[in-house]
Structures are given as C-alpha cells and as structure tokens.
Amino acid sequence: MDPLTAMLLIIAGGVLVGVCVHFIPASAVGAMxxxxxxxxxxxxxxxxxxxxGILSASFxxxxxxxxMLASGAAGSTLMIVLTILGGNLANAFGTGVPPxxxxxxxxxxxxxxxxxxxxxxxxxKPFVTPGTDGHGMPAQTAISGIIGGILGGxxxxxxxxxxxxxxxxxxxxxxxxxxxxxxxxxxxxxxxxAYTLVGKTEGMFDRKxxxxxxxxxxxxxxxxxxxxxxxxxxxxxxxxxx
Amino acid sequence: MSxxxxxxxxxxxxxxxxxxxxxxxxxxxxxxxxxxxxxxVFILIPLIWPAFVGSANGVRSLASYGLGTGTSSxxxxxxAVGATxxxxxxxxxxxxxxxxxIALAGGAITGxxxxxxxxxxxxxxxxxxxxxxxxxxxxxxxLAGLFPEQVTLLYPLLYIAVTLAVLHPYNGSMGAGxxxxxxxxxxxxxxxxxxxxxxxxxxxMAPSLTSAGIILVSALGFGICIRGWYRMVKNxxxxxxxxxxxxxxx
Amino acid sequence: xxxxLLLGSALAGLLAFLAGIxxxxxxxxxxxxxxNSQVQLAPQIEHLHRYYNKAIAxxxxxxxxxxxxxxxxxxxxxxxxxLDPVPGVILGALVGALIAAxxxxxxxxxxxxxxxxxxxxFKQILYWxxxxxxxxxxxxxxxxSALCLTLLSFVIHGLLGSPFPVPLIAMFLGFTLGAIAxxxxxxxxxxxxxxxxxxxxxxIAISKQGDIDVKGEYGYRNSVDTPYFTLRFGGPVTGxxxxxxxxxxxxxxxxxxxxxxxxxxxxxxxxxxIVIIFLEKxxxxxxxxxxxxx
Numbered sequence: 202m203d204p205l206t207a208m209l210l211i212i213a214g215g216v217l218v219g220v221c222v223h224f225i226p227a228s229a230v231g232a233m234x235x236x237x238x239x240x241x242x243x244x245x246x247x248x249x250x251x252x253x254g255i256l257s258a259s260f261x262x263x264x265x266x267x268x269m270l271a272s273g274a275a276g277s278t279l280m281i282v283l284t285i286l287g288g289n290l291a292n293a294f295g296t297g298v299p300p301x302x303x304x305x306x307x308x309x310x311x312x313x314x315x316x317x318x319x320x321x322x323x324x325x326k327p328f329v330t331p332g333t334d335g336h337g338m339p340a341q342t343a344i345s346g347i348i349g350g351i352l353g354g355x356x357x358x359x360x361x362x363x364x365x366x367x368x369x370x371x372x373x374x375x376x377x378x379x380x381x382x383x384x385x386x387x388x389x390x391x392x393x394x395a396y397t398l399v400g401k402t403e404g405m406f407d408r409k410x411x412x413x414x415x416x417x418x419x420x421x422x423x424x425x426x427x428x429x430x431x432x433x434x435x436x437x438x439x440x441x442x443x
Numbered sequence: 444m445s446x447x448x449x450x451x452x453x454x455x456x457x458x459x460x461x462x463x464x465x466x467x468x469x470x471x472x473x474x475x476x477x478x479x480x481x482x483x484v485f486i487l488i489p490l491i492w493p494a495f496v497g498s499a500n501g502v503r504s505l506a507s508y509g510l511g512t513g514t515s516s517x518x519x520x521x522x523a524v525g526a527t528x529x530x531x532x533x534x535x536x537x538x539x540x541x542x543x544x545i546a547l548a549g550g551a552i553t554g555x556x557x558x559x560x561x562x563x564x565x566x567x568x569x570x571x572x573x574x575x576x577x578x579x580x581x582x583x584x585x586l587a588g589l590f591p592e593q594v595t596l597l598y599p600l601l602y603i604a605v606t607l608a609v610l611h612p613y614n615g616s617m618g619a620g621x622x623x624x625x626x627x628x629x630x631x632x633x634x635x636x637x638x639x640x641x642x643x644x645x646x647x648m649a650p651s652l653t654s655a656g657i658i659l660v661s662a663l664g665f666g667i668c669i670r671g672w673y674r675m676v677k678n679x680x681x682x683x684x685x686x687x688x689x690x691x692x693x
Numbered sequence: 694x695x696x697x698l699l700l701g702s703a704l705a706g707l708l709a710f711l712a713g714i715x716x717x718x719x720x721x722x723x724x725x726x727x728x729n730s731q732v733q734l735a736p737q738i739e740h741l742h743r744y745y746n747k748a749i750a751x752x753x754x755x756x757x758x759x760x761x762x763x764x765x766x767x768x769x770x771x772x773x774x775x776l777d778p779v780p781g782v783i784l785g786a787l788v789g790a791l792i793a794a795x796x797x798x799x800x801x802x803x804x805x806x807x808x809x810x811x812x813x814x815f816k817q818i819l820y821w822x823x824x825x826x827x828x829x830x831x832x833x834x835x836x837x838s839a840l841c842l843t844l845l846s847f848v849i850h851g852l853l854g855s856p857f858p859v860p861l862i863a864m865f866l867g868f869t870l871g872a873i874a875x876x877x878x879x880x881x882x883x884x885x886x887x888x889x890x891x892x893x894x895x896x897i898a899i900s901k902q903g904d905i906d907v908k909g910e911y912g913y914r915n916s917v918d919t920p921y922f923t924l925r926f927g928g929p930v931t932g933x934x935x936x937x938x939x940x941x942x943x944x945x946x947x948x949x950x951x952x953x954x955x956x957x958x959x960x961x962x963x964x965x966x967i968v969i970i971f972l973e974k975x976x977x978x979x980x981x982x983x984x985x986x987x
Contacts, residue, residue: 232879234897235902241726241753245751245871249753249873252868253865255865256865268955279962284873291880293975295930296880321970323977328980328983330983331983333896376856377595378530380865381530381598381861382531386527389520389523389524392520426549434532515750598860599860599863604758604761606754607749607750610750614748615800617733618810619815620810620813625810632803633800643792680813681816681819684820
C-alpha cells in the first residue's frame, strides 16, 4: 500500500469517526432517567466504542485490511448494543420506566410531527414522565446506535490501518505506536461534534442530524492536519532527510 | 487588553499569556538542560510545574464559558493534540521546538474549527486551545525524556496522567465561589503528585539516586503547594467541623 | 492453541464481570460522574447533605488512569522481578493497583474539599467524617477494579494474543469500562437511590432535580450507605454488560478464523436487538402509560 493511500485512509477514518458521534444516542442527563439515550456523554461513549473496535481490529492485524475493518465494526457495534441492553435493564427494573423517546413524543422528530416510533410504530407520548425528555433507549435509537457503532468501528480501524502502514518502514514497535496515534486522532474527532450536540442527541432521527455538514468539515480539516504530520514523518524518515 | 474571566477573590487575575510565556521559557529550558544534567536531572523538576499551572489555567478559561458538555472534554482534546504531536516527533528524534510548534499549530487549527465552523462563540477559544496544546506538549516531552531510552510502553500513562492533572483542578473546584488563585494552587499540588508518580516509575525501572531525588523534590513541592491551597480553603469555606447534622428541614 | 484460547476467554469473561461490579461500586461509594450533578445541585436548593462529593473527572478517563497506572507498574515489576509468569504478574498487579488506589484517594479528597470550599453562599459545611468514612471504601473498590483490569489486560495480551502492549490495552479497557458503567449502573444510583422519597416508576423531572434524599433509613445518609443498595442491582448489571462484551469478543475468535468471529458477533448483535425490542414491549405492556400518584 503506498503512503498516499494510507494518508487518505487516515483522513477518511477520522471523518467517519466524527459522523458516527451523531448516530449514537447519548445524553448525560439520562443517568437520572430524565432524557432518552445512553446515560453518558456522546464524546466519551463514542470513544469507548471506537476503542473496543480498535482492540478487536488488532486481533486481525495479520488477516488483511478488509478483515480488520469488519472486525473493528463488529467489536464496536457489540459494545454499543450491549450498553443499550444494560441501560434499558437498569431503567426498566431499577427505576421502573419503559424506554420512550422524548423528542418524538413532543413531535419534534426529524421525519415530521408523528409521535410514533419509526421502527415499531408504537405510540410514545403517553409513556413519557412529565417534565422529563424521555428515558431509556427505544427501538429507533437502538437501530441508530447500531449504525453509529458500525461507522465508528470502521473509522477507527481505518485510522489504525493507515497509521500502521505509514509507520511500518520506520520502527519496530508499530502496533503500540499506531494504537496510541489512532486513539489520539479518534479522541479529537469525537470531542468536536460533542460541541455541536451540546451534550445530548437521540441518534439519526434527532433534529441535530442537520448539523452534520459542520461536523464533516471540521473533522476533515483536523484529520487532514494530523494525517499530514504523520505522513511527513514517515516520508522524511524513509528518505533519511531529517 | 484581554478581559478574561474575573478572579472573583484572592488577588488580581493572572492573564493566560503571561502564564504561557513563563511556562514556555521554563519548560523549554528544562527540556534542553535534560541532556546536560545527567544524574542531577531532579533539579529541573520544578521548572516543569509552571506548564501544569498554565494548562490548568487554560482549561479554566475555556470551561468557565459553560459549554454544556462538561469541562473535561477540553482537557482531553488539548492533551490529545499535544500528545500526538510529541509522540510522532519522538519517533523520529525531532527537535523539541519543532514538536512544540506543531502542537501549537494543531491546537490553533482545532480552535479555529471550533470557533468558525461549529460556531461555539467563545472569544478566547483559539488562543486558549493553542496554549493548552503547546503546554501539554512541553510537559509530555519533558517527562518522556526523563527515562533512559524511548519507552513506548509509558505513552498511554503519560497521556492520561497529564490529562487528569490538567483538567482536575478546575473540575474539582467548580462552584459559585471558585476563584483562580485557589484553582492554580490546586494545580500546583497535582503537578507535584504527577511528577512524584513518574519518579516512582523511574525508581522501579532503574533504581538510582536520581529517581529518589525526583520523588523528594516532588514531595517538597507538594508540601509547599498544599499549604498554600489549604490556607485559601480555610479562608473561603463556610465552616468545618468533625461531625454534625446539617440544619436541614425535610 | 484451542485450549489456551478457551482458558483465556473464560478468565477474561470472569475478570471483566468482577471489574464491572467493582467499578460501579467505586463510583457509588463517592458520588462520581453524572449523578454527581445532583449532589452538587442540592445545597443550592437548601438541601445540605453529608455525601462524599468525589468529582475527579468523568468515569471513562478516571478508570483509564487507574488501569493504565496499575498495568504500567505491574508490567515494569513483572519484567524486572523475573518470577514465573503467574506469581510475577499477580504480584505486580497487586502493587500497581495499590498505587492507583492511593492516588485515587488523594484526587478524591482534594476534589471534595475544594468543591465544598466553593459553596460558601449556600452554607454547606465540610464534615470531616463524611469524607473519611467513605474514603477507605472508595479506595478499596478502586484497588479491586484496577487489579481486575490489570489482570484482564495481561490475559488479553498473553493468552489471547493481542499485539498491543499491556498498558495500552489497560487504558483502552479503562475507557470502555468507564463508558459502560456510566451508562448502566449510574442510572440505578442517580434515578433510584438518590430519589427514594419519590415513588418507584418515574424519571426525575427537571424541576425536581437537586431534591435528593438527605436523610436515610436512620439518621443522615452518608456515602457509605450507597454501595450496599446498588450492589444488589446496578453492580451486577454493569458486570453483566462488560463481562458479556469481553467474553463474546474473545470466545468468538476461538476457531482462529477472523471471518467466523465477525459473522458470529453480528448474529449475536441481531439476537440482542430482538431482546431489546422484546424488553421494550414487555415494559410498555406491564407498566402502562404514566399516571400521576396512584
């Protein structure tokens, strides 16, 4: 694989990571069963999912690029879907509330003013606790979370793969350094969209999906800068110019 | 010149630019002198503490605008930019000033994206983001250079320990009565805790008087900073007692 | 090879399950992460409390630090001491986890004192015994969870064959465990334990936030009273989530072929999705629409 392709892989991976934060439903206030979504902040949740993806992808390091991407997607999605199950269990039997989407209940979903869940068609409004913005993770957010997990896992694995290919000619301990660099690029690209989302999103049926172009552009710029640094490090090292 | 965030008590407000210049001078001096002091490198440890204080002040400036996603995120991204720049540079043996410059540029670019594209509307975003990235890069470069050879196995710990040391002072002091002086004393306490931890790691890796010296100097700094911080706590707290019932009415 | 992978995935699943339980209890023995906003809010509406306001950072970076610190110390000691693998790793992990627990105790106490010092307007008094009673409990749980995460990283690196070095795996696992525990176990603490005077069966409305329980079953509630409650539900749910994640991920690789692992994991994802939708239907039918004050 030539260095230019590896650099493009890093940039594409970084942008995918930024976009995946919009798909994974998360909200910090959910820990008090006061808002729909996984009960933690969007940036840290996507970061945790992506790291699981990178860890799974590392097992497939010798099996080729496609196997690595698939492995990363599988690990990341598994983490998201298990977290959704665990969160729903805690809400259902710990607090005693059914999963329901607050934004859909107030008619502000992306697809129009219907108050029914998009996937199952179940009515959301009567089940929301008044004064809260929903609780738990209903079916439409779960599907959105799975899509977000796949995107994030693939993106993280792409960044890992790109850095790995660029560093292989230079150093011995490629896995350690590529993992660390991938985690750093992942983190920066996860925190940027968290500011557009202001701490809470319900996934792909949330109105905040319309801000994806801003995320796309800013993650593109930041990933390009970081990819250029790593690319120039590798070319200068292999030509021995520094 | 820069309005900044009012100090709210405990003395005049210290501007971030001044802290930045001090931490850059002391930090870069420490990095360059590392090669020459050999076994006495523990003398240089106090030179890196201003960089911790400057980074904590950067986090404080950004976070007081009430971002809605928590103060911690700023600490992560600033340290991530600084750390990625340093680790990539160390792979190649780059000049430290080049690494710091790359970190400064990276922080500025991230700040520009946040300000112009995402439109976060924080006046000091670009300046503080660049300061944060560069200061954390200086800290990580110095701490990594303490160890005998390039140890990639320390990189994860370096990254996360510096992240927490930089974001904890403001996060731990958050409240209506928070003021800059007390937060910066607390960041001094945590700076000495972090250098003590790395001195301990050096002791475990290669026992010598140098590592014992690092731990002793850090303990000294810890003692001084904790007295300063605690004096301010006693002035500002509503009341302290061993035990008792709050006058609550439920 | 097959036997080593089987042993590795079984050990990994067990250690992950225990780490999940201990991490959740650690974040409940002192009010950490998201529900801490409620304890922080309470004095502002005149509910003066005796909780341990342990505001270090979010759960993911905290646990990443304790795990990375413990794993780095363990790895350095293990390569220096030169004992056989099993005693050497366990000894190193014990020392590393101890150092991580001491550091956590210091960070937590500094945060508690500093936060209460910033609450002068709300007349919140700093009670030393409300800091010193939960402190050993919180440090113990951190010790246990750092220990389990370190041993888990060694298992993943050694027995399951990941190319990443041990401290990097530990940092990754710390972030993941923190994100999972913050989403599952914290709901039991934040929505149920802190608000027991509200009836079971409702989320906490925005207008009611901060109105936490200050008195307990007998006298004033301390943070020591929280783990014995959440250990009955929140802890095991967190342990189940993290343990299943690590176990399925490791067990699916047992045949040695990457593609069987991917297909198996996606099948399990589909199965879990069906369980999620079934759970939603069950709670909707059982609980019914929201009715105030029944």
